[in-house]
Amino acid sequence: MRWIAEAESLRLVPVRVAAPGAEEVTIAVRACGMNPVDYKIPPGPVGFEVSGVLAAVGPGSRHEVGDEVLAFRVQGGYAEALTVRARDVFTKPPELSFPQAANLLLAGTAAAEMLHLTHVGARDVVLVHGAAGAVGVSVLQQLREIGARAIGTASEASFGTVREFGATPTTYGPGLAERVRALAGSGVTAALDCVGTREAVDVSLELVSDRDRIVTTAAHDRAYAEGFHAVGGNEASVEFRDRVRPHLIELAHRGRLTVPIARTFPFEEAPAALRLLRSGHAGGKLALTLPEGAR
Numbered sequence: 001m002r003w004i005a006e007a008e009s010l011r012l013v014p015v016r017v018a019a020p021g022a023e024e025v026t027i028a029v030r031a032c033g034m035n036p037v038d039y040k041i042p043p044g045p046v047g048f049e050v051s052g053v054l055a056a057v058g059p060g061s062r063h064e065v066g067d068e069v070l071a072f073r074v075q076g077g078y079a080e081a082l083t084v085r086a087r088d089v090f091t092k093p094p095e096l097s098f099p100q101a102a103n104l105l106l107a108g109t110a111a112a113e114m115l116h117l118t119h120v121g122a123r124d125v126v127l128v129h130g131a132a133g134a135v136g137v138s139v140l141q142q143l144r145e146i147g148a149r150a151i152g153t154a155s156e157a158s159f160g161t162v163r164e165f166g167a168t169p170t171t172y173g174p175g176l177a178e179r180v181r182a183l184a185g186s187g188v189t190a191a192l193d194c195v196g197t198r199e200a201v202d203v204s205l206e207l208v209s210d211r212d213r214i215v216t217t218a219a220h221d222r223a224y225a226e227g228f229h230a231v232g233g234n235e236a237s238v239e240f241r242d243r244v245r246p247h248l249i250e251l252a253h254r255g256r257l258t259v260p261i262a263r264t265f266p267f268e269e270a271p272a273a274l275r276l277l278r279s280g281h282a283g284g285k286l287a288l289t290l291p292e293g294a295r
């Protein structure tokens with residue numbers, strides 16, 4: 001079975017899982033990662049990342065049946081099982097649970113692309129909007145690897161998360177630019193917007209004069225109109241994000257990159273999980289889970 005996105009809802013439909021061809025594998029899914037894009041896409045198969053156990057392996061794959069894996073980018077990941085290209089499948093770091101592994105790479109590669117586009121280095125003081133969200137938390141951990149200093153916006157309830165990943169928290173809302181100026185001392189040198197609100201973009205433009213050092217995950221229209229970066233949506237992005245996947249898995253393997261999970265839902269409860277995701281305040285990542293041998 002798999003979930004299909006319709007105009008305003010999800011529908012569970014039976015599906016025949018194809019046997020893997022050359023350089024393909026079939027995954028018995030244990031967790032489906034959930035991302036805001038899942039409710040922004042047109043009707044059709046939903047879900048871009050999963051983790052699970054290999055149920056079948058086609059010729060030319062470097063994996064074996066029984067391997068615990070994660071996969072990104074896939075199509076229709078809200079599924080009990082799926083056959084995918086072997087090149088999009090990676091050994092699951094044992095440090096991560098299935099729900100964590102299923103949520104590592106979409107947010108992680110977006111975060112890596114933000115740092116790449118704005119060429120952040122150790123001397124930077126970086127403003128991160130939405131620092132306690134999925135992309136934000138990955139950004140904070142990757143900034144910590146680089147050695148840059150980070151100031152992150154979040155609701156007060158999420159300050160603990162921002163601190164846990166090495167940044168100084170401040171609330172979003174009126175007066176944000178002044179609060180950040182006071183915290184930054186000599187000034188902010190780059191702004192990474194993981195939210196896409198008007199406030200996040202306005203404050204980024206106010207505090208960082210060089211637009212090459214501003215990036216957003218969500219305010220693409222403003223990025224194109226006002227000359228700063230947006231992640232995703234082009235070939236260079238796909239190429240970069242595919243290339244950075246092994247590096248992120250290696251970081252997770254070394255305990256340097258983790259994924260806070262707010263809540264898991266049984267596979268059958270995908271509509272309720274998606275409603276919580278839409279709220280924008282899930283407090284961490286969400287995953288749909290399937291028991292071992294569900295398929």
Ligand SMILES: NC(=O)c1ccc[n+]([C@@H]2O[C@H](COP(=O)([O-])OP(=O)(O)OC[C@H]3O[C@@H](n4cnc5c(N)ncnc54)[C@H](OP(=O)(O)O)[C@@H]3O)[C@@H](O)[C@H]2O)c1
Nearest residue numbers: 036110130132133134135154155158172217218231232281
């Ligand atoms: N272009 C891409 O490739 C790409 C990739 C990944 C994500 N995205 C987009 O990036 C955005 C974030 O994704 P995500 O997975 O990180 O979402 P998420 O986990 O739901 O995080 C959203 C965060 O935004 C914060 N927030 C909510 N309202 C806010 C406001 N008015 N001002 C500032 N912060 C606010 C929340 O913090 P509190 O709960 O503390 O309020 C929450 O931590 C989404 O729009 C998503 O579609 C794009």
